[in-house]
Amino acid sequence: MTTRWFGARVQRVEDDRLLRGKGHFTDDIHEGALESYLVRSPFAHARIKSIDVSAARALTGVVAVYVASDLPFGETDLPILIPHPNLTHGRTQRCLASHVVRYVGEAVAFVVAENRYIAEDAADLVEVDYEPLPVVITPEVSAKAQHLVHDGVPGNVAAEMLQEVGDVKAALAKAPHRKQLRLRFERGAASPMEGRAVWARWSESEHRLTVYDSTQSPTSIRGGLAVLFGLPESDVDVIAPDVGGGFGPKIMLFYPDELLVPFAAMRLGRPVKWTEDRQEHFTAVNQERGQVHEVEVGFDKDGHVLALSDDFIHDAGAYTPYGIILPIITAAQVPGPYRVPNYRVRFRDVYTNATPTSPYRGAGRPHACFVMERTLDAIAAELGLDRVEVRRRNLIQPSEFPYDLGVAWQDGNRVVYDSGNYPALVERALEMLGPRPAGDHVGMGLSPYVEGTGVGPYEGAHVQVLVSGKVVAATGIPSQGQAHATVWAQIVADELGVDVADVEVTSGDTRKFQWGVGTFASRGAVTAGNAMAVAAGMVAEKAKHIAADQLEANPADLELVDGRVRVKGSPERGIPLAAVAVLANPMRYAFGGGTEAATQFTPRPRPGPPLADGEQPGLEATGYFSPTGSTWAAGCHAAYVRIDPKTFRLEILKYVVVHDCGRLINPMVVEGQIEGGVAQGIGGAFYERLAYDSDGQLRNASFMEFLMPYATEIPPIEIDHIETPSPLNPLGIKGAGEAGVIPVGAVLAAAVEEALGVPITEMPLSPLRLFELTR
Amino acid sequence: MKVNGVMHQAPADPRRLLSDHLRHDLGLTGTHVGCEHGVCGCCTVLLDGAPIRSCLMLAVQAEGHEVTTIEGLAAPDAPLHPVQQAFHECHGLQCGFCTPGFVLSVVGLLNQHPNPTPEQVDEGISGNLCRCTGYASIRRAVTRAAELTPSPRRGEGRGAERPKK
Numbered sequence: 001m002t003t004r005w006f007g008a009r010v011q012r013v014e015d016d017r018l019l020r021g022k023g024h025f026t027d028d029i030h031e032g033a034l035e036s037y038l039v040r041s042p043f044a045h046a047r048i049k050s051i052d053v054s055a056a057r058a059l060t061g062v063v064a065v066y067v068a069s070d071l072p073f074g075e076t077d078l079p080i081l082i083p084h085p086n087l088t089h090g091r092t093q094r095c096l097a098s099h100v101v102r103y104v105g106e107a108v109a110f111v112v113a114e115n116r117y118i119a120e121d122a123a124d125l126v127e128v129d130y131e132p133l134p135v136v137i138t139p140e141v142s143a144k145a146q147h148l149v150h151d152g153v154p155g156n157v158a159a160e161m162l163q164e165v166g167d168v169k170a171a172l173a174k175a176p177h178r179k180q181l182r183l184r185f186e187r188g189a190a191s192p193m194e195g196r197a198v199w200a201r202w203s204e205s206e207h208r209l210t211v212y213d214s215t216q217s218p219t220s221i222r223g224g225l226a227v228l229f230g231l232p233e234s235d236v237d238v239i240a241p242d243v244g245g246g247f248g249p250k251i252m253l254f255y256p257d258e259l260l261v262p263f264a265a266m267r268l269g270r271p272v273k274w275t276e277d278r279q280e281h282f283t284a285v286n287q288e289r290g291q292v293h294e295v296e297v298g299f300d301k302d303g304h305v306l307a308l309s310d311d312f313i314h315d316a317g318a319y320t321p322y323g324i325i326l327p328i329i330t331a332a333q334v335p336g337p338y339r340v341p342n343y344r345v346r347f348r349d350v351y352t353n354a355t356p357t358s359p360y361r362g363a364g365r366p367h368a369c370f371v372m373e374r375t376l377d378a379i380a381a382e383l384g385l386d387r388v389e390v391r392r393r394n395l396i397q398p399s400e401f402p403y404d405l406g407v408a409w410q411d412g413n414r415v416v417y418d419s420g421n422y423p424a425l426v427e428r429a430l431e432m433l434g435p436r437p438a439g440d441h442v443g444m445g446l447s448p449y450v451e452g453t454g455v456g457p458y459e460g461a462h463v464q465v466l467v468s469g470k471v472v473a474a475t476g477i478p479s480q481g482q483a484h485a486t487v488w489a490q491i492v493a494d495e496l497g498v499d500v501a502d503v504e505v506t507s508g509d510t511r512k513f514q515w516g517v518g519t520f521a522s523r524g525a526v527t528a529g530n531a532m533a534v535a536a537g538m539v540a541e542k543a544k545h546i547a548a549d550q551l552e553a554n555p556a557d558l559e560l561v562d563g564r565v566r567v568k569g570s571p572e573r574g575i576p577l578a579a580v581a582v583l584a585n586p587m588r589y590a591f592g593g594g595t596e597a598a599t600q601f602t603p604r605p606r607p608g609p610p611l612a613d614g615e616q617p618g619l620e621a622t623g624y625f626s627p628t629g630s631t632w633a634a635g636c637h638a639a640y641v642r643i644d645p646k647t648f649r650l651e652i653l654k655y656v657v658v659h660d661c662g663r664l665i666n667p668m669v670v671e672g673q674i675e676g677g678v679a680q681g682i683g684g685a686f687y688e689r690l691a692y693d694s695d696g697q698l699r700n701a702s703f704m705e706f707l708m709p710y711a712t713e714i715p716p717i718e719i720d721h722i723e724t725p726s727p728l729n730p731l732g733i734k735g736a737g738e739a740g741v742i743p744v745g746a747v748l749a750a751a752v753e754e755a756l757g758v759p760i761t762e763m764p765l766s767p768l769r770l771f772e773l774t775r
Numbered sequence: 776m777k778v779n780g781v782m783h784q785a786p787a788d789p790r791r792l793l794s795d796h797l798r799h800d801l802g803l804t805g806t807h808v809g810c811e812h813g814v815c816g817c818c819t820v821l822l823d824g825a826p827i828r829s830c831l832m833l834a835v836q837a838e839g840h841e842v843t844t845i846e847g848l849a850a851p852d853a854p855l856h857p858v859q860q861a862f863h864e865c866h867g868l869q870c871g872f873c874t875p876g877f878v879l880s881v882v883g884l885l886n887q888h889p890n891p892t893p894e895q896v897d898e899g900i901s902g903n904l905c906r907c908t909g910y911a912s913i914r915r916a917v918t919r920a921a922e923l924t925p926s927p928r929r930g931e932g933r934g935a936e937r938p939k940k
Binding site: 028 | 855
C-alpha cells in the first residue's frame with residue numbers, strides 16, 4: 001500500500017451537498033407521509049388512572065391515536081440493551097406507559113394525522129388522569145431510598161459493583177498522608193442540533209419495511225424491528241441518512257417512536273413520519289453524567305499515590321435500557337494515566353424520576369477524569385507541591401506498556417492500555433501553554449487523560465471496483481458529521497491506488513451493508529476504518545491475480561498505482577483497474593463500457609472454466625475487523641483562565657490540547673473533533689446546567705435557558721498531535737471522537753480554584769455558583 | 776412572495792410557519808429547524824437580503840417580500856458561493872445541520888462588513904449555534920469568505936491592506 005492519502009488533510013467529499021442545502025436528513029423525507037406527535041407525561045412520577053383519546057380521535061384530520069392497549073407489543077418491556085450480571089434490578093419502560101410514568105416526557109399516547117399541526121391539536125385533546133406519586137430526583141435522595149422509583153427495587157439500586165486491585169484498606173492504613181473528598185458531577189445533555197426523527201413505509205406488494213432513522217445504529221434498529229414485528233431481517237431496511245449530530249443519545253434504542261412510526265406505517269398502509277421538537281428533546285432524549293463520588297486517597301510525602309478508594313453513586317434516571325456501561329466506564333477510567341497500585345472502586349447505579357441516562361460524548365469519562373485530577377490537586381495542596389510535578393511523579397511511563405489496570409472494561413475484557421507516551425503529552429502541553437498571563441484572579445489548570453476507544457465486537461466493509469473504474473465502499477455504521485465518507489475513501493484509495501474522489505462511501509444503510517454495530521465510543525475509525533483496509537486489500541489482491549493472467553506476470557510483482565495494475569519497475573506494462581473489473585466478471589452478454597473484453601469469444605489467458613473453483617465474479621470483497629481489545633488514546637489539556645471578581649464571568653485566556661490518537665487518517669478531521677469536543681466540554685463545565693426542581697420538572701427545557709455556548713463563549717484552541725500507533729490494529733489508529741470533552745471540567749475546575757482560592761468540588765460551575773462559593 | 780427568484784403563492788393556512796412552508800410546501804429542505812423558538816439559527820434565511828429566523832415568522836408575513844434560502848445562493852451546476860466555498864476549505868461544517876443557517880448569516884454579515892474584524896466575526900455568527908465544530912473553523916471560514924468575496928469596497932480601507940493572493 002502506498003500512503004498518498006492516509007495522514008493528509010484531505011478536504012471533505014460530503015461538504016458540497018451539505019453546503020448547497022442538498023443534505024438528506026430524516027425530516028427532509030416526506031413522500032406523502034402522515035405526521036405524528038407523542039403525548040408525554042407532565043409528571044415525573046404518577047399513576048395513570050385513565051386515558052381518554054375519544055376527542056382526539058374525533059378531530060378532523062386525525063388518522064389514528066394509539067395507547068398501550070392498541071399495540072401488540074404494548075405489554076412488552078423494551079429490551080435491556082447490554083445485560084450484565086451485576087444489573088440485578090434492571091428496568092426498562094414500555095413503548096407507551098399505561099400504569100405508571102416515571103419521568104417527565106415519558107410517552108403515553110401516539111397521534112397520527114394528516115399533518116403535524118393537526119397531530120399537535122389532537123394531542124391537546126387526549127385526557128390523561130394522573131395520580132401524582134412521590135418524586136425522587138437526585139442520586140443522593142435516591143440512595144436514601146425514602147421513596148422508591150420502582151416497586152420491587154429495594155433501595156432504588158439497579159446495580160452494585162465492587163472491584164479491588166491490591167489491598168486498599170492496608171495500603172491506606174500504612175499511607176503517611178490521607179485525604180478524603182466528596183465530588184459531585186451533575187447531568188448534562190448532548191443536544192445535537194438535529195433532534196431525533198423517524199420516517200417509515202411499509203410496502204405490502206414487496207413485503208418490505210423501510211425505515212429512515214436519525215440513529216447511530218441502523219443495524220441494531222433493523223434487528224430489533226424484525227424481532228418485534230415478526231419479520232425476517234431480510235425484509236427490513238433501516239437507513240441513517242445525514243444525521244445532524246449524535247454525540248451519544250442516538251445510540252440509545254428503542255425510543256418509543258422508533259417502534260410506533262413503523263408500526264403505524266404497517267397498520268395504516270401509508271408512510272408515517274415523526275420529528276421531535278426541541279422541547280421534547282430536553283426530556284425525552286437520554287442524558288448523562290450525574291454522579292457523586294466519595295474518595296479517599298493515601299499518598300507519601302512526595303505525592304505518590306499509594307491507594308485510592310472511590311465509592312460512587314450513578315444517576316441511572318428512571319430506567320436502565322443501556323445497562324451499567326456508564327458506571328463501568330467511570331470505574332475503569334478513574335485512575336487515568338496514573339499508577340494507582342491499590343485501587344478499590346464501588347458503584348451503585350440508582351434510579352431517579354428523571355430522563356434515563358445512556359452515553360453522552362465522553363460517556364463516564366469526564367467525571368472519572370474530574371475525580372482523579374481533583375484528587376491530585378488536593379494532594380499537591382496538602383503537601384505544598386507543584387501540581388504538575390505531582391502528576392509527573394504518578395504518570396505511567398512509556399516503558400510500562402501494555403499496562404494492565406486490573407479492572408473491568410466495557411467490552412467484557414480487562415482494561416489494558418496498549419500504547420502511549422503520557423509524560424510527553426504533559427511536557428508538550430506545558431510548552432504550548434507558555435508563561436502565565438499577568439494580572440489577578442488568573443488560574444492555571446492542566447489535565448492529562450486516557451480514553452478507551454475502538455471497542456468491538458466488530459465492523460465490516462464492502463469494497464467494489466465498478467467497470468467505470470470508480471470504487472464504491474459501504475459499511476454499516478452511520479456518520480453524524482465525522483467525515484466517514486472522506487476518511488474511509490482515503491483508506492480505500494491508498495489500498496487501490498486510486499484518487500480519493502473516485503471512491504464513494506455509503507455508511508449506515510442496511511441495504512448497502514447489513515452487518516455491524518454502530519457509531520459510538522470513538523470506535524468508527526478503528527473498527528470500520530480497519531475493515532475498509534481489509535476489504536480494499538482483498539480487492540487489490542484479486543485485481544493483481546486477474547491482471548497477472550493478462551500481463552503474464554507474477555501477482556507479487558504487480559502494484560496498483562494511478563488507477564492501473566502495473567508491473568513494478570515497468571510501469572508501462574499495465575492494465576486499467578476498470579478493465580480488471582470487467583475481466584472479473586466473465587459474461588455472455590456485453591453491455592457496453594468495454595465489457596466485450598469479458599465475453600466468451602474473446603481469447604482467455606488461461607484454460608478451464610471462466611470462474612475457477614473458489615473464485616467469485618466481480619472485483620469486490622467484504623472484509624471485517626474485530627479488535628482483540630480497546631485502543632487507548634490519550635492527551636493533555638491545559639488552560640489559563642481569569643475570573644472577574646465582581647461578575648464571576650469566566651474568561652479563558654489560553655487553551656491548549658496535545659492529543660494522541662495513534663496514526664492520524666486526516667488531521668483536519670481530528671482537529672475538528674477536538675475543537676468541537678472542547679467546546680462541548682466548556683459548555684458542560686460552565687454554561688449548560690439541567691435545572692431539575694424537586695418535583696422532577698426540568699425548569700430550563702429550551703435553548704433560551706439551557707445555555708449552549710455560541711462562538712462568543714469559545715476561545716481559540718491550540719492543538720498539537722503526537723502519534724504512538726496502536727499495536728492492536730493494522731492501521732495503528734485509535735479513536736478520537738470523545739477526547740476533546742473529557743478533561744475540560746477537570747482543567748477548568750483547577751484553574752478556577754486557583755483563580756478564586758476556593759475549593760471546587762462540583763460540576764457544572766456558573767457565575768452564580770462561584771459567587772455563592774466565595775461568600 | 777419571491778423565493779430564490781421565483782414567485783410563489785403564500786400558503787392558505789395562516790398559521791403555517793415560514794420554515795415549514797419552505798421545507799414542506801416548496802421542498803426547500805436545506806432550511807433546517809433546530810429549535811423552533813428562534814435561538815439556534817438553523818432556520819436562518821435572507822428576507823430582502825437580511826438574515827431572519829424563518830421559524831419565528833408566519834409564511835403569510837413574507838408576502839410581498841423576497842426570500843433567499845441556501846438553495847438560492849448558488850445554482851446546482853454552478854461553483855459554490857464564496858461563503859460556501861470558504862466553509863468547505865476551512866472545515867467549517869461537520870454534520871451540516873446548522874450550516875445553511877450559518878452560511879446565510881455570514882452572507883448577511885459580509886454584506887454589512889466586507890472585511891470584518893474578529894469582534895465583528897464573533898458578533899455576526901453569535902446568533903447561530905453549532906454543536907460540532909466549536910466555532911474555530913467557522914471563524915476561519917468567515918475570514919476566508921471575506922477574502923473570496925468580490926467587494927465593490929475592496930481597494931478602500933482595510934481591504935486595500937490585504938496582501939494579494
